[in-house]
Amino acid sequence: xxxxRTTLQSLETPELILDTEKLSRNISRMERHLSxxxxxxxxxxxxxxxxxxxxxxxxxxxxxxxxxxxKEAEYxxxxxxxxxxxxxxxxxxxxxxxxxxxxxxxxxxxxxDSLAQAEAAAExxxxxxxxxxxxxxxxxxxxxxxxxxxxxxxxxxxxxxxNASCLEMQGILTHAGSSYFSGSIDEIKRxxxxxxxxxxxxxVKLKEAEIPCPVVSVGSTPTAAFGxxxxxxxxxxxxxxIFQDLVMAGIGVCTPEQIALSILTTVxxxxxxxxxxxxDSGWTALSRDRGTAVQAVDQxxxxxxxxxxxxxxxxxxxxxxxxxxxxxxxSGGRIDMECFPVGRKLxxxxxxxCATAACFDRYTLTDHTLAVTGRWERxxxxx
Amino acid sequence: xxxxRTTLQSLETPELILDTEKLSRNISRMERHLSxxxxxxxxxxxxxxxxxxxxxxxxxxxxxxxxxxxKEAEYxxxxxxxxxxxxxxxxxxxxxxxxxxxxxxxxxxxxxDSLAQAEAAAExxxxxxxxxxxxxxxxxxxxxxxxxxxxxxxxxxxxxxxNASCLEMQGILTHAGSSYFSGSIDEIKRxxxxxxxxxxxxxVKLKEAEIPCPVVSVGSTPTAAFGxxxxxxxxxxxxxxIFQDLVMAGIGVCTPEQIALSILTTVxxxxxxxxxxxxDSGWTALSRDRGTAVQAVDQxxxxxxxxxxxxxxxxxxxxxxxxxxxxxxxSGGRIDMECFPVGRKLxxxxxxxCATAACFDRYTLTDHTLAVTGRWERxxxxx
Numbered sequence: 001x002x003x004x005r006t007t008l009q010s011l012e013t014p015e016l017i018l019d020t021e022k023l024s025r026n027i028s029r030m031e032r033h034l035s036x037x038x039x040x041x042x043x044x045x046x047x048x049x050x051x052x053x054x055x056x057x058x059x060x061x062x063x064x065x066x067x068x069x070x071k072e073a074e075y076x077x078x079x080x081x082x083x084x085x086x087x088x089x090x091x092x093x094x095x096x097x098x099x100x101x102x103x104x105x106x107x108x109x110x111x112x113d114s115l116a117q118a119e120a121a122a123e124x125x126x127x128x129x130x131x132x133x134x135x136x137x138x139x140x141x142x143x144x145x146x147x148x149x150x151x152x153x154x155x156x157x158x159x160x161x162x163n164a165s166c167l168e169m170q171g172i173l174t175h176a177g178s179s180y181f182s183g184s185i186d187e188i189k190r191x192x193x194x195x196x197x198x199x200x201x202x203x204v205k206l207k208e209a210e211i212p213c214p215v216v217s218v219g220s221t222p223t224a225a226f227g228x229x230x231x232x233x234x235x236x237x238x239x240x241x242i243f244q245d246l247v248m249a250g251i252g253v254c255t256p257e258q259i260a261l262s263i264l265t266t267v268x269x270x271x272x273x274x275x276x277x278x279x280d281s282g283w284t285a286l287s288r289d290r291g292t293a294v295q296a297v298d299q300x301x302x303x304x305x306x307x308x309x310x311x312x313x314x315x316x317x318x319x320x321x322x323x324x325x326x327x328x329x330x331s332g333g334r335i336d337m338e339c340f341p342v343g344r345k346l347x348x349x350x351x352x353x354c355a356t357a358a359c360f361d362r363y364t365l366t367d368h369t370l371a372v373t374g375r376w377e378r379x380x381x382x383x
Numbered sequence: 384x385x386x387x388r389t390t391l392q393s394l395e396t397p398e399l400i401l402d403t404e405k406l407s408r409n410i411s412r413m414e415r416h417l418s419x420x421x422x423x424x425x426x427x428x429x430x431x432x433x434x435x436x437x438x439x440x441x442x443x444x445x446x447x448x449x450x451x452x453x454k455e456a457e458y459x460x461x462x463x464x465x466x467x468x469x470x471x472x473x474x475x476x477x478x479x480x481x482x483x484x485x486x487x488x489x490x491x492x493x494x495x496d497s498l499a500q501a502e503a504a505a506e507x508x509x510x511x512x513x514x515x516x517x518x519x520x521x522x523x524x525x526x527x528x529x530x531x532x533x534x535x536x537x538x539x540x541x542x543x544x545x546n547a548s549c550l551e552m553q554g555i556l557t558h559a560g561s562s563y564f565s566g567s568i569d570e571i572k573r574x575x576x577x578x579x580x581x582x583x584x585x586x587v588k589l590k591e592a593e594i595p596c597p598v599v600s601v602g603s604t605p606t607a608a609f610g611x612x613x614x615x616x617x618x619x620x621x622x623x624x625i626f627q628d629l630v631m632a633g634i635g636v637c638t639p640e641q642i643a644l645s646i647l648t649t650v651x652x653x654x655x656x657x658x659x660x661x662x663d664s665g666w667t668a669l670s671r672d673r674g675t676a677v678q679a680v681d682q683x684x685x686x687x688x689x690x691x692x693x694x695x696x697x698x699x700x701x702x703x704x705x706x707x708x709x710x711x712x713x714s715g716g717r718i719d720m721e722c723f724p725v726g727r728k729l730x731x732x733x734x735x736x737c738a739t740a741a742c743f744d745r746y747t748l749t750d751h752t753l754a755v756t757g758r759w760e761r762x763x764x765x766x
Binding site: 269284321343 | 667725737744
């Protein structure tokens with residue numbers, strides 16, 4: 001345990017820091033909110049990709065989780081989670097690994113939005129001798145994939161799945177992806193209500209056609225956080241809220257102080273003529289995600305904090321190359337370089353928690369004491 | 384070897400594909416050019432992060448390599464490469480691992496651009512009983528870090544290093560980072576000449592002050608490819624040319640057909656109303672790098688090819704979420720969806736080879752036959 005009797009100050013950088021106190025508060029806040037709305041939470045495992053993080057959820061064993069890769073499904077199942085929705089449209093090639101999980105006792109539900117996928121899934125399930133639970137992906141807001149609510153394919157597809165002997169029609173799943181681009185809390189609330197209405201009305205159409213639809217699954221961090229009515233919805237999925245990030249702060253879902261994830265970095269130089277501080281954390285550590293570029297306040301590649309996590313004025317990482325971060329003031333003004341000697345440790349808040357965390361294969365844990373309290377693995381990739 | 388008797392068609396996706404025939408041609412082209420310019424090449428190991436790739440360089444053992452992390456230095460040294468420049472301004476915290484390598488026989492040179500770094504390095508080297516080779520980082524074009532050519536610090540720093548008993552003054556290193564934003568080949572040629580002139584004139588100033596400067600190291604893929612005079616330069620560093628990418632194609636350094644790296648992906652759905660194809664490769668596979676966004680032709684998150692690597696009309700990945708890619712026509716027009724059934728495999732050319740490769744921990748090798756001819760590991764991260 002010697003390694004853990006250290007503080008952030010003594011770590012080699014870059015390092016992915018997770019404040020477990022903030023993590024716990026973020027999880028409790030969402031659990032309390034959805035509990036008050038009387039709808040279960042099915043957290044998304046793609047943000048943390050860590051069994052240790054997902055164990056923090058009280059209701060996880062009852063309500064299951066969501067994943068974005070088959071590898072996540074395998075990893076979380078090995079960690080004891082049985083009920084898993086793989087929420088990316090199923091490619092036939094990925095079914096053998098899904099079937100292998102099901103044969104070992106996992107309850108994996110796949111999603112799809114076309115007859116071609118349903119036919120391929122039915123055929124593969126039949127030859128594997130497996131019964132495959134299926135949700136139809138609905139496109140609530142035109143943001144990505146799924147069937148448009150008015151498309152008559154919904155009923156044809158529901159009917160096909162219901163009648164296919166090796167498919168189990170579970171219901172509807174949608175994701176209000178456009179809520180990430182909301183301009184106000186009111187807009188998020190409208191996105192939440194639109195998401196709910198589209199999902200519920202699709203489920204009603206299915207039931208009217210005598211197609212079962214026990215599951216009505218919605219979710220995104222903004223709509224989960226600010227939705228107030230989940231009538232007709234059976235579960236809410238969300239992931240980013242676990243850590244929170246600057247994109248979420250930019251649309252009012254959290255404050256910068258609530259962001260549980262940061263990159264520990266070291267000052268390696270200065271450009272006095274350009275009022276720049278150079279650090280050892282470039283896009284390999286921060287990711288190339290520029291999610292705040294389309295927001296009212298562009299945070300560059302992240303907001304600069306002191307080692308305690310306190311935001312320092314208007315300093316941001318304004319540019320990044322592979323292993324260099326360039327810190328400037330957002331306004332472009334002078335920096336008191338004396339305060340940032342070579343070797344000083346800083347922490348950078350991420351634009352997008354999922355993308356920044358994906359640069360690392362472990363979390364270094366801390367709390368308000370800045371002690372290193374442990375390390376948790378995270379899994380990236382697909383195999 | 385059973386696994387390798389397969390073709391790209393049968394692989395589960397996303398997968399990072401490396402065409403070893405294109406790789407060899409890219410390496411030979413650069414080696415031939417610099418050989419005709421009578422200047423040695425010191426390839427950058429940060430792009431490939433693979434011993435197998437670096438072994439393809441004829442002159443590697445003679446002229447050494449460049450790295451961007453201490454982990455790369457450790458990895459390549461374990462693979463048999465002794466002469467290594469760690470080309471990111473040295474943070475004092477990283478010196479113990481550098482010294483450990485030196486004590487085992489590695490010739491590691493560090494770079495720095497401030498007295499604070501030089502003093503810290505001298506102190507640490509002294510207490511470790513190590514002699515540390517040092518290059519002064521020069522800022523040829525204001526793009527990132529290094530001493531401005533006119534800054535009198537150059538001589539003070541050179542003198543300090545030369546007189547410090549545990550530091551070995553090796554010379555000057557610069558990087559024409561702004562060449563990546565060139566608008567024409569002529570502009571690249573001017574950037575190459577500027578890079579050379581700045582480095583050579585700094586070396587002359589040092590020598591006039593009786594400070595040794597045996598090494599004059601320059602480089603970037605564009606200036607290495609189009610520089611014609613390297614008079615006074617002792618070595619050229621470059622990395623991206625090994626694979627090439629769309630950013631390089633956008634400034635005329637290569638053609639799209641020469642790009643050796645691609646992401647194999649699978650069609651998982653369609654949005655007929657929006658003329659979109661959905662794939663299973665989002666930003667976890669393609670990276671969030673949008674380097675072509677500032678070029679004349681914005682390639683989104685990458686150019687879409689058929690499985691043989693042939694570019695398909697004007698199809699690009701116009702948007703990406705974590706595990707979804709959205710393909711549209713660059714012009715926004717209609718796509719013949721019949722040609723892109725669910726399950727079809729495609730290949731995506733990357734904006735930025737370093738960033739896309741960093742999403743994977745291995746290369747799957749192929750050639751013009753599309754057979755999977757092997758796998759090479761790559762190393763990411765810092766530890």
